[in-house]
Amino acid sequence: MIFGVSEEEIRKAGKVLSILPKDITWGNPTLTREQLEDNLIAKIRPRINGLRIQPVRKGEGSLEVIFLIDIPRSDDRPHMTSNNRYYRRLNFEIQPMEHYEVADPFRMKWASKEKLVEKIYDPLSQALEKHSNELLEYSCPSADDIEQIMAQTYYKFQMPYELIENIDYYLNEVKKLRKNEYNVLKFIRHTLNKHVLTRLGKIYDPSEDSFQFSNIYVVFKKSNRDLDPYQICKILLMNKTLDIYINDTYFEL
Numbered sequence: 565m566i567f568g569v570s571e572e573e574i575r576k577a578g579k580v581l582s583i584l585p586k587d588i589t590w591g592n593p594t595l596t597r598e599q600l601e602d603n604l605i606a607k608i609r610p611r612i613n614g615l616r617i618q619p620v621r622k623g624e625g626s627l628e629v630i631f632l633i634d635i636p637r638s639d640d641r642p643h644m645t646s647n648n649r650y651y652r653r654l655n656f657e658i659q660p661m662e663h664y665e666v667a668d669p670f671r672m673k674w675a676s677k678e679k680l681v682e683k684i685y686d687p688l689s690q691a692l693e694k695h696s697n698e699l700l701e702y703s704c705p706s707a708d709d710i711e712q713i714m715a716q717t718y719y720k721f722q723m724p725y726e727l728i729e730n731i732d733y734y735l736n737e738v739k740k741l742r743k744n745e746y747n748v749l750k751f752i753r754h755t756l757n758k759h760v761l762t763r764l765g766k767i768y769d770p771s772e773d774s775f776q777f778s779n780i781y782v783v784f785k786k787s788n789r790d791l792d793p794y795q796i797c798k799i800l801l802m803n804k805t806l807d808i809y810i811n812d813t814y815f816e817l
Contacts, residue, residue: 567591567600568630590628600631607646612638639722642669676722683719688731695738702798704745707738745797752796 568591622628650661695705
């Protein structure tokens with residue numbers, strides 16, 4: 565919306581066909597952005613979040629001003645005025661809304677919220693609970709499950725923008741943690757290869773690291789278990805020693 569520009573009605577046979585902007589009137593020079601915002605907040609219920617008002621002055625230091633008002637799509641619609649009435653724009657007129665016209669937006673609003681809970685909030689809650697349990701067990705969660713939920717663009721953009729930002733931040737942190745976990749596991753593999761092969765009297769060759777690590781499993785074949793770097797990574801994260809774990813699990817060594 566623009567405050568401070570006059571309108572010109574285009575009529576035909578007594579009917580208004582369109583309304584076009586005409587001359588800049590520069591509005592009331594004593595009106596400030598803060599006053600305009602206060603008036604809108606006081607007269608619209610519930611208030612419209614994210615409303616932006618930008619003053620444009622005729623010149624530097626001039627009191628003559630027009631206001632550009634950016635009105636975002638509201639999640640709290642419908643909105644009523646301070647006289648407890650709901651209005652709608654019909655062609656080029658503003659008319660009070662009938663009861664069914666007010667009831668329908670409320671009905672659609674709640675239906676939309678229920679769908680949002682079903683498609684986003686419930687699955688997101690379950691995924692985050694799973695992540696929390698994994699972190700308590702010193703395991704790194706994957707970002708895939710939450711990314712799959714957030715891929716439902718239609719429902720995603722019905723969420724508060726701040727919540728979307730927080731989830732995006734969380735996903736980035738999970739991916740960083742996942743990358744760090746990969747590097748730690750890679751280091752553990754190299755370390756295990758080197759020390760186990762040294763103990764077996766073999767020469768450690770970093771270029772054959774993955775091959776050599778797979779061959780280490782032969783040493784433990786009687787126990788029918790593999791030397792699991794994820795398990796060892798967890799033990800290190802818990803600040804525990806490996807001796808007891810290896811002796812108990814791989815007693816043949």
